[in-house]
Amino acid sequence: MRLPTPWRELESGVCSIARTAELIGQPWMLLVLRDLFNGVRRFDDLAEHLSIARNVLSRRLAALVEAGVVQRTDYREPGQRARQEYRLTPAGWDLRPVLLAMMAYGDRHLTDPDGPPTLVDHAGCGGAVRVALECEYGHRIEPDTRLTGTPGPGARWRSTSSTATG
Amino acid sequence: MRLPTPWRELESGVCSIARTAELIGQPWMLLVLRDLFNGVRRFDDLAEHLSIARNVLSRRLAALVEAGVVQRTDYREPGQRARQEYRLTPAGWDLRPVLLAMMAYGDRHLTDPDGPPTLVDHAGCGGAVRVALECEYGHRIEPDTRLTGTPGPGARWRSTSSTATG
DNA sequence: CAGTATCCCAAGCGATACTG
DNA sequence: CAGTATCGCTTGGGATACTG
Numbered sequence: 001m002r003l004p005t006p007w008r009e010l011e012s013g014v015c016s017i018a019r020t021a022e023l024i025g026q027p028w029m030l031l032v033l034r035d036l037f038n039g040v041r042r043f044d045d046l047a048e049h050l051s052i053a054r055n056v057l058s059r060r061l062a063a064l065v066e067a068g069v070v071q072r073t074d075y076r077e078p079g080q081r082a083r084q085e086y087r088l089t090p091a092g093w094d095l096r097p098v099l100l101a102m103m104a105y106g107d108r109h110l111t112d113p114d115g116p117p118t119l120v121d122h123a124g125c126g127g128a129v130r131v132a133l134e135c136e137y138g139h140r141i142e143p144d145t146r147l148t149g150t151p152g153p154g155a156r157w158r159s160t161s162s163t164a165t166g
Numbered sequence: 167m168r169l170p171t172p173w174r175e176l177e178s179g180v181c182s183i184a185r186t187a188e189l190i191g192q193p194w195m196l197l198v199l200r201d202l203f204n205g206v207r208r209f210d211d212l213a214e215h216l217s218i219a220r221n222v223l224s225r226r227l228a229a230l231v232e233a234g235v236v237q238r239t240d241y242r243e244p245g246q247r248a249r250q251e252y253r254l255t256p257a258g259w260d261l262r263p264v265l266l267a268m269m270a271y272g273d274r275h276l277t278d279p280d281g282p283p284t285l286v287d288h289a290g291c292g293g294a295v296r297v298a299l300e301c302e303y304g305h306r307i308e309p310d311t312r313l314t315g316t317p318g319p320g321a322r323w324r325s326t327s328s329t330a331t332g
Numbered sequence: 333c334a335g336t337a338t339c340c341c342a343a344g345c346g347a348t349a350c351t352g
Numbered sequence: 353c354a355g356t357a358t359c360g361c362t363t364g365g366g367a368t369a370c371t372g
Contacts, residue, residue, distance in 0.1 A: 016272025106182025115319030
């Protein structure tokens with residue numbers, strides 16, 4: 001089915017996916033975030049673990065700080081000299097579902113036959129963590145469940161009959 | 167806290183996030199996927215709507231096909247000549263949570279004051295769709311809930327005390 | 333309409349060297 | 353240890369032109 005031109009009205013710039021992609025779609029960004037979620041906090045540790053050029057890492061961290069995803073802080077361990085660390089902000093933690101959804105996809109479709117390299121569990125009870133879609137009325141959304149996209153308050157586009165995502 | 171060197175054992179190559187990032191982290195990829203989810207299926211429509219160079223789009227679609235995310239099919243509308251279309255495979259639909267999680271982040275943190283540009287609803291009941299984290303025993307995972315990462319069957323790294331993601 | 337081929341050019345990665 | 357500055361050099365995007 002040929003989509004009507006209204007789609008043209010949906011500028012990439014006012015799309016939440018596009019805006020998020022602008023941030024996390026940069027090279028290295030997702031891996032930097034992965035390491036931050038995993039508790040790596042120091043510049044040199046990130047640089048070494050990722051084997052990323054230091055100037056690139058510097059730019060990426062700056063972008064994360066500017067986006068409010070990461071906070072740079074000075075701290076001092078007792079008896080040691082001052083150091084700096086990069087720590088996710090609450091906004092940063094809101095990216096966790098993105099990473100976990102990516103991990104779920106990779107585990108399912110891109111993994112060696114022996115199985116997933118990493119298991120993530122709920123620290124409280126040890127249960128495996130899943131990413132689930134649901135609607136506000138509590139219905140589970142299965143992979144093939146139909147979704148509809150409609151213009152929201154900040155929209156610059158008109159409605160179409162198309163589905164799935166926006 | 168200084169992470170111990172075991173982290174070095176976690177090659178990026180055997181990380182599900184890294185592998186998924188290799189696919190969807192390429193420039194344009196996320197926007198191509200967004201349009202595919204939204205029902206855009208024809209080469210020229212994608213090229214025009216995204217304002218992407220045609221050769222780049224060609225490469226991206228090829229990568230998606232090779233990854234098994236998209237299937238290229240010939241079809242013919244009655245009375246029309248044959249056309250081709252790109253359609254998400256079931257594996258492709260498994261990327262929907264990634265896109266929706268990105269959208270949720272963008273809606274919350276990167277949106278203009280007037281609100282989100284697009285609303286996604288459960289087609290059955292009209293309820294707004296949310297991305298939720300939960301553990302296998304049904305506990306909700308809030309943004310700040312602690313998670314633990316441990317080596318899985320396909321791991322090439324040793325355990326650490328670190329948390330959150332793998 | 334649906335691509336592929338070719339070219340040019342800039343962005344930006346990586347390496348290295350340098351400062352607090 | 354934690355970065356910034358400089359500098360090639362390559363990758364790869366964009367425009368254009370060309371085929372089924």
